Amino acid sequence: GQQVMQIPQYQHVQEGEDFTTYCNSSTTLSNIQWYKQRPGGHPVFLIQLVKSGEVKKQKRLTFQFGEAKKNSSLHITATQTTDVGTYFCAGPNAGNNRKLIWGLGTSLAVNP
Amino acid sequence: NAGVTQTPKFRVLKTGQSMTLLCAQDMNHEYMYWYRQDPGMGLRLIHYSVGEGTTAKGEVPDGYNVSRLKKQNFLLGLESAAPSQTSVYFCASSYFLANTYEQYFGPGTRLTVT
Numbered sequence: 001g002q003q004v005m006q007i008p009q010y011q012h013v014q015e016g017e018d019f020t021t022y023c024n025s026s027t028t029l030s031n032i033q034w035y036k037q038r039p040g041g042h043p044v045f046l047i048q049l050v051k052s053g054e055v056k057k058q059k060r061l062t063f064q065f066g067e068a069k070k071n072s073s074l075h076i077t078a079t080q081t082t083d084v085g086t087y088f089c090a091g092p093n094a095g096n097n098r099k100l101i102w103g104l105g106t107s108l109a110v111n112p
Numbered sequence: 113n114a115g116v117t118q119t120p121k122f123r124v125l126k127t128g129q130s131m132t133l134l135c136a137q138d139m140n141h142e143y144m145y146w147y148r149q150d151p152g153m154g155l156r157l158i159h160y161s162v163g164e165g166t167t168a169k170g171e172v173p174d175g176y177n178v179s180r181l182k183k184q185n186f187l188l189g190l191e192s193a194a195p196s197q198t199s200v201y202f203c204a205s206s207y208f209l210a211n212t213y214e215q216y217f218g219p220g221t222r223l224t225v226t
Contacts, residue, residue, distance in 0.1 A: 033214060042202055043155070045214040088154070098143060098162055098208070099170065100215065104154040 002027050002094050006087075006103035014111050019076040021106035023089035030092055032065055032072045033100070038085040046074075046087075079110050114138055116218035118203050124224045125193040133188040133221050135203030143206045144186040145215065146170075146178060148199040155202070161186055193225045 003026045013019050023032065031050045035043040047056055049065035049072060056063045060083075062075045076083055086107045090100040116137045125131055135144065146158040147170075157170030159178040167178045175197060177189045186205075190197060200222050204215040 035215075042217040042220050043204075043215075045216070048214060098213075099145075099157060099160065102155045104152070 002101050004089060004091055004101045004103040006089060006106050008106055009104065010107045010109070012109045012111070013079050015081060016078050019079050019083070019108055021074050021087050021089075021108075023072040023074075023103050025070045025091055025101075027094050028069050030069075030097065032069075032089055032091045034063060034072075034074055035088045035090065036085050037088065037105070041085075043088060076108075079108070081110050081112050084108060084110050116203055116205055116216050118201075118218035118221050120221060121219065122222045124226065125190075126226055127194060129193050129225075130189070130191050131193065131223075132190075133201055133203075133223075135186045135188070135205075135218055136184055137186075137203075137205040137216070138184060139205060139207070139216065140183070141205035141207050141216070142183075143208060143213070144180065145204040145206075146176070146186065146188045147202045147204065148172065148197075149202060149220075150199050158188065158201075193223075195225045197223065198225045199223060 005024045007022050033048045034046040037043045053067045054065040060077045064073045086105040088105045090102045093099040119134045145160040147155045156172045161167045161180040164183040179187045200220050202220050203218040206213045206215045
């Protein structure tokens with residue numbers, strides 16, 4: 001079945017270091033969404049990418065959607081302790097786009 | 113604007129007991145979802161609804177039932193709780209407009225079944 005895979009599962013960085021998480025889909029996606037979940041919190045929508053090769057920035061966060069629309073990445077420049085959490089990517093189910101297929105997430109820990 | 117709210121926030125059940133989790137949204141969203149989140153398993157869809165009076169099964173529907181009698185509310189029921197249903201339950205809602213349908217999540221219900 002359709003799958004969305006994220007790597008790495010965990011990442012531990014020193015504050016100030018960069019961080020990247022990658023999302024790979026088994027199928028071409030019409031769009032991809034990114035969410036952040038703080039420890040003990042709930043997922044919060046960050047961004048949606050729709051176009052092939054699209055790049056969007058939110059302050060220190062850079063999101064990319066691959067040319068083939070099967071992969072995506074989230075890069076954080078100069079991490080801060082406020083970046084701690086789990087980052088999920090999700091794409092529409094090919095057979096029913098009312099449902100999302102979720103990656104398992106990348107948990108980011110930042111040492112101050 | 114409260115967004116998505118869930119009640120209760122925490123609950124401990126004994127095996128075999130029943131309960132209902134309530135989700136309410138005030139954003140006039142058509143779509144609503146129930147997920148469970150377990151360590152290392154990500155978010156798994158239990159049931160969802162694309163409108164008032166309609167529900168559909170997700171990936172892990174067994175042991176759960178849902179109802180959407182009003183557009184703003186989505187109820188998740190456990191008829192006979194089992195320890196395997198110990199989890200964090202999230203409700204989410206979304207609109208669907210021109211290929212844009214970000215999901216808004218509630219704060220979650222932490223359920224323990226002993």
